[in-house]
Amino acid sequence: MELYEVEVTCPDKDSARAIAQACLKARLVACANLLPKVESLFCWQGQIDSETEVLLRMKTPAPNFEAVCHKIRAKHPYDMPAIIALLVQAVGPGVDGWVASETQAATIRD
Numbered sequence: 387m388e389l390y391e392v393e394v395t396c397p398d399k400d401s402a403r404a405i406a407q408a409c410l411k412a413r414l415v416a417c418a419n420l421l422p423k424v425e426s427l428f429c430w431q432g433q434i435d436s437e438t439e440v441l442l443r444m445k446t447p448a449p450n451f452e453a454v455c456h457k458i459r460a461k462h463p464y465d466m467p468a469i470i471a472l473l474v475q476a477v478g479p480g481v482d483g484w485v486a487s488e489t490q491a492a493t494i495r496d
Contacts, residue, residue: 388448
């Protein structure tokens with residue numbers, strides 16, 4: 387099974403938590419990690435900007451990626467959240483089975 391780690395930065399813990407809970411409730415992801423106080427430097431509208439954000443990371447099977455993106459965009463306060471999927475190259479024993487079993491009844495409901 388191809389497994390993705392989906393990442394997106396959020397302006398605060400509340401928005402990151404809301405997105406994570408929506409994805410978990412829909413069984414699109416098996417788990418979510420919120421990493422607070424990430425300093426983000428980025429180019430935006432011709433300038434270099436910076437913000438303190440929360441990095442949200444979620445584990446999902448590759449086929450769920452588009453539905454996870456849909457859920458993030460529906461809940462995210464940014465006009466264009468920077469959603470990134472990283473293909474997981476290796477996992478510990480049982481992790482892929484756990485992710486598969488926790489996401490097998492995925493739904494796209496908001």
